[in-house]
Amino acid sequence: MRTIDLRSDTVTKPTPEMRRAMAEAEVGDDVFHDDPTVIALEERAAELLGKEAGLFVASGTMGNLVAELAHVARGQEIIAGRQSHVVLDEAAGHAVVAGASVRTIEERADGTLDPTAVRESFRDPTDEHQPITGLVVIENCHAHTMNQPLTPAYTAEIAAVAHAGHGTAPGVPLHVDGARFWNAVVALGVSPAELAGPADSVSFCLSKGLACPVGSVVVGRRDVIWRARRARKLLGGGLRQVGVLAAAGLIALRDGPAGMIERLAEDHANARRLAEAIAELDGVESAGDIAQPQPGAFDPARVTTNFVLFRVRRDRAAFLEAAAARGVLLDSYPHDQVRAVTHHGIEPGDVTAAVIAIRDALAATHDPRSGRHAHAGVAG
Numbered sequence: 001m002r003t004i005d006l007r008s009d010t011v012t013k014p015t016p017e018m019r020r021a022m023a024e025a026e027v028g029d030d031v032f033h034d035d036p037t038v039i040a041l042e043e044r045a046a047e048l049l050g051k052e053a054g055l056f057v058a059s060g061t062m063g064n065l066v067a068e069l070a071h072v073a074r075g076q077e078i079i080a081g082r083q084s085h086v087v088l089d090e091a092a093g094h095a096v097v098a099g100a101s102v103r104t105i106e107e108r109a110d111g112t113l114d115p116t117a118v119r120e121s122f123r124d125p126t127d128e129h130q131p132i133t134g135l136v137v138i139e140n141c142h143a144h145t146m147n148q149p150l151t152p153a154y155t156a157e158i159a160a161v162a163h164a165g166h167g168t169a170p171g172v173p174l175h176v177d178g179a180r181f182w183n184a185v186v187a188l189g190v191s192p193a194e195l196a197g198p199a200d201s202v203s204f205c206l207s208k209g210l211a212c213p214v215g216s217v218v219v220g221r222r223d224v225i226w227r228a229r230r231a232r233k234l235l236g237g238g239l240r241q242v243g244v245l246a247a248a249g250l251i252a253l254r255d256g257p258a259g260m261i262e263r264l265a266e267d268h269a270n271a272r273r274l275a276e277a278i279a280e281l282d283g284v285e286s287a288g289d290i291a292q293p294q295p296g297a298f299d300p301a302r303v304t305t306n307f308v309l310f311r312v313r314r315d316r317a318a319f320l321e322a323a324a325a326r327g328v329l330l331d332s333y334p335h336d337q338v339r340a341v342t343h344h345g346i347e348p349g350d351v352t353a354a355v356i357a358i359r360d361a362l363a364a365t366h367d368p369r370s371g372r373h374a375h376a377g378v379a380g
């Protein structure tokens, strides 16, 4: 039985072309700025996003942390969404390493922050009791709200609020956690430079939908990236002949069908088809709407990138086990949701097979509210 792994787009493996490029990469000591492949990747990323400079880092988490360290002084505060990765899923690096507190704002159902709430979250710098606001962070795509893409107009609006400050509080930079930035670019049909333009720094992952084995890139002004580079050193992230990893990134960021960016549209189409089919299944409860986490209609129209978030009227752990027994790996996600993520290597035929397995897993799993328990075991 072929396993259809929909847990995350992080499970993607490097393509044969990436592996060849990695094997043949010209390398040098990147701590001495001597690795031509890393330099080429950083320049390519900066060029694509319309920024002065780039920095290759080990992971999305490291990208966000070096950006925080570049922007924020100890004792300052970061304004961010309550359901964002930097707040929930990065082991509190902002507090542990950067020495910054976080002031959270509830995201709206489309993953955006209310600009007025951002403005009003600035602290009063004339009050000695309060932390000092130092940074605004947004996440694009916004994972917890169905990985929805946020537009350039929204990014510009939040950047304007961040840069303006509030009352006596001076303006601060805007960092975009763009772990799935390229999914937003493709879903919205905008240029990466337009989407990144208003931000002072953007980090994006190579190791998710772009299918590279390792790495993220942070881009921004030259002075910001210099501070991020220093922060990367502090974190032990100054690597040596790391062109072997950057080489895969250069393959991914090529223009057109030779690269991995355009291809993301296939993942989005597969996710939409998966969502439409899941919405029809008996036992599926509601959409992944964190703003209204009550039961409601599952709306596949909200699936515009590669995440399908849904709830099941079943014991969730048992359902996930039943799906795995049928060859489909899904992930549990906050608010009692199940996550299915499409990615490189998932073909339309896999979507069809996954829907059948999910249908059968639902049928085979206990509904705790009705006491209903359909047939057990792996269906044919």
Ligand SMILES: Cc1ncc(COP(=O)(O)O)c(C=O)c1O
Residues within 6 Å of the ligand: 058, 059, 060, 061, 062, 085, 086, 139, 143, 177, 179, 180, 205, 207, 216
């Ligand atoms: C929105 C978001 N930001 C950052 C990250 C961190 O990426 P990494 O797992 O490479 O540290 C992730 C990972 O899933 C993510 O979803």
